[in-house]
Amino acid sequence: MSEHHEDHQHMNIPKYVGIFAILIVGTILTYFAATIDLDWIFPGANTLVALLIAFTKMTCVMLFFMHVYWSKRMIWLAAVASFFWLAIMFSYTMQDYLTRSAGVFSS
């Protein structure tokens, strides 16, 4: 029983606080990155930076707060597959909307 107990104590308080600090720094970084004009790289570069930070924060929450890092393969599959489906929804929707102005269906 005590063996079972220790199986689940992967994180300790300093580690939780460390992840928390990363999330707070990420939030502050998101705000200041949004105030800098990055349109000289390409229009919408600000959004790309914001999304990269958001994905990093999400990965930290999922791996350590939600304990995916120590979970079974099946949990990894569920977590990754949901984003794969999301990507299918985004890409098939956008390949329609982004091409409506060209070709036989343009008006």
Place this chain on the structure above:
Amino acid sequence: MSAHYSDKFVYHEPGLQHQFEDMGQQEESVSIGMWMFLAQEIMFFGGLFTAYLVFRSKYPMAFAAGSNHLDAFWGGLNTIVLIVSSLTMALTVYYAQKGNRNMQVILILLTMFFGMVFLGVKAIEYTDKFNHGIVPVAGLNRKVKAAPNAEHEVAHEKPCYEVEHGGAEVEHEYVNPHGEFLWTDCSLAKLAQDHKPNSYLTEAERIGYYSNGEIDANKFRDKVRIFFWIYFIMTGLHALHMIVGLGLMTWLLWTAWKGNYNGEYYMPVEMSGLYWHFVDIVWIFLFPLLYLLGRHFMH
């Protein structure tokens, strides 16, 4: 009969449901069930993120204009409040695994407190939008009285047959008599057109903002209204998830108070935690995608 039963008897953890072989199998089943639920929640919000993607790719400048009206301070504060509540939730699971009842109760109360702070800030923001007349549904906004110096213009705009009868009621004129969506600022469309050589208007914008070759304030307003529809639906659905989460926390508080959880049986805490962290993750994306779109145009 009883001899047969006692032959088969093995130690049985108090938290084990009868359909499972052991705690390990029960925990695995519960986790997979919860993650399937979260996967469908991702698709649930995913539909709205898709709507956001479609309309933002069509009208980026209108979205930036709408976003600049949101208060990034409140949005950022709420992000931090939710991250703190995620930390207290993660620590609740930690202490549930330790079987520390008092710390569980304290941390669940803290999590609920931060959840309610989040909803309070949201209420402040929604009130501000209502007062500024930018709730997208006609009739929901505060009616704004026309400025005194604008009264004459309002009177002149009236058809002649109405002025004859109701000319004395000019001081009661509202700029949005039915609580319509109020938006007059189309400066970002102008900015993209004139001063931002690296920015561009999309094809949809070149059609959607203009009439007779001029930027049309009303057409721009309609595109901003799309942004606010998406803003209210997404943050509203997120707030609904927060309310459900608070209900979950109330139940968790009661069961933790009774001392139900320990190193062998803590899955209800862990699963409620997964839900809470999921709601946090949605907000991690909503904050930059709704509040920070046009900040870099503001100087």
